[in-house]
Amino acid sequence: MTHTADVLIVGGSVAAVRAAEAITRHAPELSVTLASDDPHLPYERPPLSKIALTDSLDLAELTYPSVAGLREHGVRFELNTRVTNLDVTSRRVGTSGGDIDYGAVVLAIGCEPILPPMFRDLPNVFVLRRFGDAADLRAAVSDRSRSVAVIGAGFIGGEFAATLAKDGRDVTIVDLAERPLGRFGDLVAAEYAALHRDRGVTLELGDGVVGVEDSVDARVLRLASGRTVPADVILVGIGVRPATQWLEPSGLTLGNGILCDATLRAADRVFAAGDVVQWPNGRFDATMRIEHWTNAAEHGRVAGINAANTVSDLPSIECATVPYFWSDQHGVRIQFAGFLTGSEEVVESREDGGSLFVYRKGDTVTGVIAFERRAEFVKLRALLRRPTLWKAVQPMLPAGAVSM
Ligand SMILES: Cc1cc2nc3c(=O)[nH]c(=O)nc-3n(C[C@H](O)[C@H](O)[C@H](O)COP(=O)(O)OP(=O)(O)OC[C@H]3O[C@@H](n4cnc5c(N)ncnc54)[C@H](O)[C@@H]3O)c2cc1C
Structure with missing residues (x-):
């Protein structure tokens, strides 16, 4: 059976949920369907590798709190539904549960483990x-x-x-x-x-x-x-690859993920969001694909707004982000913000409370990674929202920070 959605979201994780939240806030009159091949309502993935073995894995606790509100709003969740093809000309996808016609689509299909x-x-x-x-x-x-x-x-x-x-x-x-x-x-x-x-x-x-x-x-x-x-x-745990195989006949440009422009647009009325996207990130003047939660969330928000705007003939906004991740291991929080190309000089600062590594390229700071040192990291991450000169960061580092 075919049904129609003003905006169809393919995927059922953070980018998909943030897209649905953005559309229902920004254009509440639009109908939204979310189709995911996962049997569960969207849930947080980061805790899956972190929850202590002595604590139980509770799906209800992991489910995104906004899902209840989205359902009340009328967002249609098609779970256990695999999208198998995309026809950008007729604006239709084929799924394991029938066809869906769309006004705009957000592909938030993420990656699959190797x-x-x-x-x-x-x-x-x-x-x-x-x-x-x-x-x-x-x-x-x-x-x-x-x-x-x-x-x-x-x-x-x-x-x-x-x-x-x-x-x-x-x-x-x-x-x-x-x-x-x-x-x-x-x-x-x-x-x-x-x-x-x-x-x-x-x-x-x-x-x-x-x-x-x-x-x-x-x-x-x-x-x-x-x-x-x-x-x-x-x-x-050797890595993941973009889950794009089913899109090969679609005519979208695929490489290291779905190639998008700065507004996360992949084709007419087709946007993409999250781990699957390769896009020119204006903050760093570089094309990148990022596999981290915060980036997927921000992509979802931008792609959701742009999909809704496209349906309403409104202009799109660009997506410029500072890549960020956190990881919790052995009680130590590791956090990174920035974008590295591999040719940076590293300045290290070690203290009892943890270690901080700041990356610079000439006069410019391009990233920071911290093992604990949370307060300093927060300040440095905030600075990195804009191009950041080394001379602005140097006074924030303790005496004794060593350039390597
Ligand atoms: C165990 C674990 C721990 C993590 N910890 C951290 C962390 O500490 N910090 C951090 O920054 N990041 C972490 N990440 C990474 C973060 O979770 C991902 O960056 C994020 O989940 C990406 O979201 P996404 O929505 O782009 O894609 P995904 O989470 O990959 O979701 C893709 C969704 O699309 C669905 N889908 C795919 N293809 C189809 C199809 N053809 N039809 C229908 N549905 C489809 C899938 O079922 C899934 O719901 C972790 C990831 C994992 C797995």
Whole structure:
């Protein structure tokens, strides 16, 4: 059966919810449908890798509080509904539950985890993106006799390893890279590795998995170095890719995600938002794709307004943001704001209360990462909303900050 929505939102996570909120506030007269292939109403993903193993995973608590108001407003939630094709000429999508005609569409379809063939179809191997993944993973590790290995030393792997360590469990993180979080430079990589090692997490760095071997009552990962890692349960956290395969015949420009302009417009009456978007970010004069919650939320807001404006023949607004993320590991909050290209000079400041790393390119500050040091981080993040000169930041750093 076909139905019609003034604005159709494809996706059921933060970018989708923020788009629905923006449309209902900005143009309450428009009808809105949200189609998501997840069986659940939109919920927060960041807690899925952080909630202590001793606390329960409560879907109702994770569900976005605004969802109730959106439903009351009349937003139609089509859950368990996979959108399978987009026809930009007839303004229609095909879904597993029938066709939907739209006045404008927001594609907030995010990313899907990468699972190399070596791990597919093996028991007790998990990725961590959705509520169902988290529930299955936690059930698997609840048997304390099972060993756990995490592949990938990024944020999701690091956070989950930290929850295991907090529960007194042995866990090994394996990563091909010698330096975890290497894109932030050697100093941050060393700080991050020390954070994990000091809390009892075993790190196998600069080593790749070449096989998964079973014996009678245990399973191990075989590494390229010949070493083995106990791995009855395996979390693969090696990254994600934009969930755009179904859009290939649509005529949208796809590359590293959906290519959009500065207003997040991908084609006539088609906008995109969140992790899936590659767009020119005017704040840094650079084209980027960002995989963080705050960016997805801001994209959702802008794409929602622009989709509503398009239906009403109003002009679009641009989306310029300062990329930001946080991560909680071993009781330490790690936060980053800015945009790095890899050629920055790093100025470090270490104190008992944590570490701060400021990135500069010539006279300009391009980013900051903090391990704790929350108050200073907040000030530096606020400054970064506008192009920021080093001389404005230098007095804020404690004496003894060292340039590397
Ligand atoms: C475990 C975990 C912890 C995280 N922790 C942090 C953190 O601490 N800090 C931080 O900044 N970021 C964190 N992130 C990242 C953050 O959650 C993402 O940046 C954010 O979820 C991206 O939102 P999104 O709406 O763009 O896409 P996604 O969250 O990927 O959602 C995409 C949605 O689209 C739906 N969908 C996809 N394709 C289709 C289709 N064809 N038809 C219908 N529906 C479809 C999916 O079901 C899903 O609902 C974390 C992510 C995870 C998974």
